[in-house]
Amino acid sequence: MIKKFTLRINKKTYTVEADENMPLLWVLRDVLDLKGTKYGCGVGSCGACTVHLNGIAVRSCQLPISSLANQNITTIEGLAEKGDHPVQKAWLDLDVAQCGYCQAGQIMSAAALLKSNPRPSEEDIDNFMSGNICRCGTYTRIKKAIQQAAAKK
Amino acid sequence: MKKTENTYSRRSFLKVSSLTGGGFMLGISWMASAKPEEKLAVMEVEPIWQELTSYIKITPENVIKIYSPNPEFGQNVMTSMPMLIAEELDVDFKSIIVEQASYNPALFNRQFTGGSQSIRSAWKLLRTAGASARQMILTAASQAWNVPVSELTTSKGQVKHASSGKTGSYGSFSTAASKLPVPKDIVLKANKGFRLLGTPQKNVEGTKIVHGKPLFGMDYTEAGMLIAMTERPPAFGMRLKSFDATAAKKMPGIVDVFTIQVYEPNQKLAMFDTRSFNEVIAVVGKTTWDVMNARKKLNVVWENAPETKEIVNNRETIVPGGLESSAKHYADMLAMDKKPGRVERKDGEPEKAFEAAKHIIERTYTAPFLAHNIMEPTNTFAHFQGNKVRFVAPIQGPDFIANTIATRLGIPKENIEINLARMGGGFGRRAYGHYMVEAALISKQANAPIKLVYSREDDVSGGIYRPTYQLTYRAAFDENKRLTAIHIKGGGIPESPLHANRFPAGALDNYLAESWSIPSNITIGAFRAPRSNFNAAAEQSFLDEISEYMGKDPIAFRLELLQRAKDKPVGKNNDYDASRYMGVLELVRDKSGWGKPENANKKRGVAAYFCHNSYAAQVIDLHVKDGQVIVDHVISAVDCGVVVNPEGAKNMAEGAAIDGIGNALFGNLTFTEGRTDQKNFDTYRMIRHHEAPKKIDVHFVANEVDPTGLGEPPFPPIFGAMANAIYQATGKRLYKQPFGNQIG
Numbered sequence: 001m002i003k004k005f006t007l008r009i010n011k012k013t014y015t016v017e018a019d020e021n022m023p024l025l026w027v028l029r030d031v032l033d034l035k036g037t038k039y040g041c042g043v044g045s046c047g048a049c050t051v052h053l054n055g056i057a058v059r060s061c062q063l064p065i066s067s068l069a070n071q072n073i074t075t076i077e078g079l080a081e082k083g084d085h086p087v088q089k090a091w092l093d094l095d096v097a098q099c100g101y102c103q104a105g106q107i108m109s110a111a112a113l114l115k116s117n118p119r120p121s122e123e124d125i126d127n128f129m130s131g132n133i134c135r136c137g138t139y140t141r142i143k144k145a146i147q148q149a150a151a152k153k
Numbered sequence: 154m155k156k157t158e159n160t161y162s163r164r165s166f167l168k169v170s171s172l173t174g175g176g177f178m179l180g181i182s183w184m185a186s187a188k189p190e191e192k193l194a195v196m197e198v199e200p201i202w203q204e205l206t207s208y209i210k211i212t213p214e215n216v217i218k219i220y221s222p223n224p225e226f227g228q229n230v231m232t233s234m235p236m237l238i239a240e241e242l243d244v245d246f247k248s249i250i251v252e253q254a255s256y257n258p259a260l261f262n263r264q265f266t267g268g269s270q271s272i273r274s275a276w277k278l279l280r281t282a283g284a285s286a287r288q289m290i291l292t293a294a295s296q297a298w299n300v301p302v303s304e305l306t307t308s309k310g311q312v313k314h315a316s317s318g319k320t321g322s323y324g325s326f327s328t329a330a331s332k333l334p335v336p337k338d339i340v341l342k343a344n345k346g347f348r349l350l351g352t353p354q355k356n357v358e359g360t361k362i363v364h365g366k367p368l369f370g371m372d373y374t375e376a377g378m379l380i381a382m383t384e385r386p387p388a389f390g391m392r393l394k395s396f397d398a399t400a401a402k403k404m405p406g407i408v409d410v411f412t413i414q415v416y417e418p419n420q421k422l423a424m425f426d427t428r429s430f431n432e433v434i435a436v437v438g439k440t441t442w443d444v445m446n447a448r449k450k451l452n453v454v455w456e457n458a459p460e461t462k463e464i465v466n467n468r469e470t471i472v473p474g475g476l477e478s479s480a481k482h483y484a485d486m487l488a489m490d491k492k493p494g495r496v497e498r499k500d501g502e503p504e505k506a507f508e509a510a511k512h513i514i515e516r517t518y519t520a521p522f523l524a525h526n527i528m529e530p531t532n533t534f535a536h537f538q539g540n541k542v543r544f545v546a547p548i549q550g551p552d553f554i555a556n557t558i559a560t561r562l563g564i565p566k567e568n569i570e571i572n573l574a575r576m577g578g579g580f581g582r583r584a585y586g587h588y589m590v591e592a593a594l595i596s597k598q599a600n601a602p603i604k605l606v607y608s609r610e611d612d613v614s615g616g617i618y619r620p621t622y623q624l625t626y627r628a629a630f631d632e633n634k635r636l637t638a639i640h641i642k643g644g645g646i647p648e649s650p651l652h653a654n655r656f657p658a659g660a661l662d663n664y665l666a667e668s669w670s671i672p673s674n675i676t677i678g679a680f681r682a683p684r685s686n687f688n689a690a691a692e693q694s695f696l697d698e699i700s701e702y703m704g705k706d707p708i709a710f711r712l713e714l715l716q717r718a719k720d721k722p723v724g725k726n727n728d729y730d731a732s733r734y735m736g737v738l739e740l741v742r743d744k745s746g747w748g749k750p751e752n753a754n755k756k757r758g759v760a761a762y763f764c765h766n767s768y769a770a771q772v773i774d775l776h777v778k779d780g781q782v783i784v785d786h787v788i789s790a791v792d793c794g795v796v797v798n799p800e801g802a803k804n805m806a807e808g809a810a811i812d813g814i815g816n817a818l819f820g821n822l823t824f825t826e827g828r829t830d831q832k833n834f835d836t837y838r839m840i841r842h843h844e845a846p847k848k849i850d851v852h853f854v855a856n857e858v859d860p861t862g863l864g865e866p867p868f869p870p871i872f873g874a875m876a877n878a879i880y881q882a883t884g885k886r887l888y889k890q891p892f893g894n895q896i897g
Contacts, residue, residue: 002405019405022442030380030440035372036365038577039441040528041609045834048528076365088363095355095800098808099227100362101369101528101577126843133834135528135578136227137811139845141804 005065009034010078016065024060024068025049028075036076036104040133047132050105050112051075057112059131076104079111086152087111090145098136106132110146119150203327205286206335207260208238208279215310215324217244220254222261222279223271224549225358226579227808228864229801230271232357234279236797237272240349241283241342244323245309251357256551256571264573266549267584267679269765269862272797276859277341284339286330293329294321344795344857353800358575370547370574373534373604379408381595381603382444384434385615386455388827389675390476393432394456401436401450406443408601410436410451413594415587416561422465425553428587429616429676435595441606458674472674476827479621482646483519485671486623490517494642494667497653500723501663503629506638510629514699518626518691520890522822523619523680524829524837529577530612535592536602541568542593547576547583554586561590562597581679585617613837614829618822619680622650624691628699629663636699638663643691647673650684655763656734657696659727660714675824681812682865685764686872690817690890693760693873698886707759707877708742729763733792736854737761737770741790744852745772755785758877760870765862768792768854771810773846773874777882780897782875784814784846791851791867794858806851806867813871815840818893838893 007014009032016031025042028034028051037060040048044059051060052074079085087110097103106129113120113128120128125146134142202210202218210218219238225231235251254261263274287307294312295302298319306313310323323330344350361368386392398410415431416422434451438444460474507513534545542562548554551571559566576583592605607615624643631637639661643651649668658664680686700710712735719731738761746752747759761770774786787810796802819838823830831837851867872890879896880886887895 019442019446022440026440026442030442033374035367035374038369038528039371039530041834042445043609043833043835046528046609046839083360083364091363092355092359095353095359095804097227097356097359097362098229098804099528099576099578100358103362104365107363122847129842131841133528133839133841135526135580135812135839137808137815137840137845138804139811139840139842140807140849142842143845 007068009073010075018065020066021064024063024065027065034075034077038101038104047109048102048105050108052112055115057109076108085111086149090149094141094145096138096141096145098138102134106142114150203331205289205330206282208282209286211324211327213324213327215322217310218250218252220252222254222264224266224573226266226576229356232354232801233272233797234275236349236354237275237279238283240347241280242287243307246349246354253573255573258552264551269865272860273862280341281339284341285335288336289330289333290323290326292333293326350797354798368575369529369577370545371529371532373545375602378602378604379437380441380444381435381437381605382448384448384451385430388476390458390474390827391455392458394454396434397452401447404447404450406439407447408437409599411598415590422463424466425550425584426557427585427617427676427678437599471672473672477673477675478825479823482621489644489669490625490642494669497651497668498658498666503638503640503663503665506663507629511632512630513627514702515627516695516888518888519623520687522621523816523820524613524822525580525582525680527578527582530609531588531607532605533589533592534604535596537593537597540564543570544589545572545574546589547574548586549579549584554589558590558593562593580681582617585678610832613832616676617678620645620648620677622687626695634703640665642667644669646671650687652688654726654728656729657714659722659724660718662723682764682868685869689762689869690872690876693870694876697877708738708747711738733768734763737768737790737792740852740854741770741772741788745788756878756882758874758881760873762870764869765865767861767866769867769870771870771874773878775878775882777896782818782896787846787849789851789867792854793863794860796853802863803851805863807849809867810849810871811840811845813868814875817872817875819891821891
């Protein structure tokens with residue numbers, strides 16, 4: 001059913017009319033034109049659509065819009081006002097990306113990891129990041145970038 | 154993959170066109186590079202771009218823009234190709250704007266991403282473009298200052314005249330320079346004079362990627378654009394019988410539902426025209442979610458398709474009917490091994506050598522179909538209007554599909570505009586542009602701009618896979634365990650992987666290579682290092698096993714064979730350079746400390762391979778814990794000639810290692826009654842963070858050979874190095890990919 005929803009995304013308030021089951025992913029991409037959050041699988045298995053819900057990493061393809069009232073949503077566009085989050089800086093410093101498609105999701109997962117665990121071990125990184133797929137194979141650079149961002153925090 | 158000849162002589166960049174300002178600038182401002190945009194932003198009027206060759210534009214204010222001609226899918230050509238131009242143009246790489254060129258064969262040479270050939274084929278051409286523009290600026294400066302060109306020097310976009318002390322920016326001469334003819338005799342820098350090439354330069358789109366900017370085809374949108382998806386048969390060997398869209402059309406946001414025929418009956422097809430299903434149902438609506446939901450309400454009757462014939466590359470090709478299954482595929486391939494194959498190469502008297510052999514080792518290797526799993530699912534924007542069509546497309550080979558689009562839509566090729574979007578991966582999948590034909594047909598029928606989107610399930614189950622392959626290797630030995638002959642027989646569904654003229658051909662007096670194939674209705678296509686990605690696994694595992702039988706060190710044994718191929722090659726068509734092959738093996742041996750006492754306890758395997766004009770060798774160290782392979786270290790040695798951008802090159806070789814390990818351990822697409830058993834990442838196993846190697850080191854052979862391929866060559870040997878290292882760790886030789894479920 002089409003209903004009206006109020007969403008709080010990147011510290012801005014949006015009013016959206018949409019099907020109550022529409023996942024946040026498609027609200028972001030097709031309704032609000034926030035294209036940084038990527039569609040990869042639609043079943044919560046690849047992590048390309050990772051956003052923060054009250055600071056916690058979640059898969060936006062699995063979150064119906066009706067479940068999001070009064071929640072703080074952060075997307076890659078709002079991770080840092082100037083785009084200079086320590087994770088983003090480390091990603092650039094180590095030139096992590098190849099095709100780049102999965103990287104917004106990787107960065108959002110990494111930022112959430114460091115928020116809850118500022119000094120993660122290699123195993124912590126492996127465990128936390130294992131939901132984010134990269135076919136280009138940038139995993140070793142991603143790990144280094146997370147360690148670098150952690151060291152500078 | 155298609156071999157492409159060098160076309161330096163074409164000099165297509167010389168065709169300076171006055172149309173370029175309008176023609177290929179359109180539609181790409183949304184993905185223009187950011188760096189010196191501040192400079193442009195403060196200009197009160199539209200910048201006036203003076204064109205110096207089709208690759209370079211400069212404003213009088215000295216804003217310098219370089220067009221990167223080839224489609225970018227993560228191989229970083231958008232950085233490395235402009236570097237070639239900037240080196241000879243003599244500008245500061247960090248202060249230029251790099252922009253993705255649109256498809257325009259009149260202005261740009263070989264706009265194809267595939268076969269690891271972008272840098273190789275552009276090496277002289279793009280440097281010549283840069284040097285030509287610099288020469289034009291020098292000529293303009295010499296005329297303005299009335300001094301000889303020989304007294305002028307350049308540095309970072311400035312011209313200097315030492316004796317008078319005059320300096321002027323490239324921009325200040327750009328208007329005059331743009332009116333000059335493009336010079337004919339250009340001398341390029343000697344390699345030792347490079348200042349930019351060989352230095353690490355960051356991805357020119359890196360900042361946009363980490364900020365989540367809309368760079369990809371999937372991100373494109375414009376006013377009035379609708380979303381389209383297609384419903385295809387659920388199995389290979391099926392086709393549409395009838396459908397009822399009444400319920401689907403009543404779903405929210407749905408605009409139209411109709412069928413399209415991707416190609417006309419009997420349309421002559423080319424190599425990259427492959428599509429899996431010809432008649433599909435298009436669902437067009439307002440949002441992706443609307444369309445996904447409406448697809449579920451379609452009431453479709455599918456039926457088994459009969460055998461059909463197609464004309465591909467002017468050859469009649471049979472597409473069999475029937476619903477295929479993996480179990481039968483493997484049984485059929487084994488049966489083919491018992492029959493004589495097509496002889497592809499024969500040196501000496503291999504049959505006699507096998508008759509006289511005191512010992513024969515025979516091993517059969519297999520690998521499954523693989524899906525590309527490009528992270529950005531297939532998509533394209535198309536707007537068909539009148540007799541024109543405009544695309545924003547993630548496409549590796551725009552020139553291939555442009556011909557097909559023109560034929561299918563009945564419009565002139567010049568009326569096709571293709572803006573090249575950054576691709577979220579390609580790996581060969583996006584060389585097949587049928588989705589652009591589909592998008593154009595849907596836009597035409599819906600009479601609206603549309604973006605065609607495939608779901609992940611559409612992509613995984615929709616075809617154009619790496620084929621399933623089998624290779625049987627036989628080696629004959631005399632009473633002294635000396636190798637006297639090798640016999641290779643290989644095939645696949647529906648193509649053979651065999652490269653008959655590759656190593657170890659040329660190193661053996663007696664050698665026989667045979668191939669076979671089994672037709673199928675499952676569609677296949679290029680997949681990172683086509684055929685090589687399987688051949689390397691089989692060949693390098695076999696060489697490892699026979700070296701063990703002969704009591705030889707696996708690297709020393711390979712070097713011995715290569716030395717023979719170098720000193721006294723057998724046959725004339727050996728398509729590798731034995732010296733460069735040896736070079737990567739020696740480098741990886743030295744860098745890995747192979748055979749050193751301190752590494753005696755490591756479980757390590759080695760492999761080397763040649764493909765796409767380059768050489769790669771790897772040593773992999775691993776251990777097994779709780780039935781899982783843990784890769785501790787990958788040491789990679791690559792000879793791709795001159796390395797243009799070392800950091801980007803290193804990233805590419807690291808990625809090839811991880812991608813290779815993932816596919817070797819887990820990659821597996823299986824079929825039951827024509828349907829793929831895997832549909833999405835919950836069932837198709839991809840390598841994940843915790844399975845990546847703990848450490849990767851990449852070493853490049855330093856030489857002055859003109860660049861050869863890099864995207865593909867470091868990928869194939871990984872499969873062999875994995876098999877050989879797993880054997881060292883478990884005592885078990887593995888012959889059937891994927892290896893991951895055979896460890897415990």
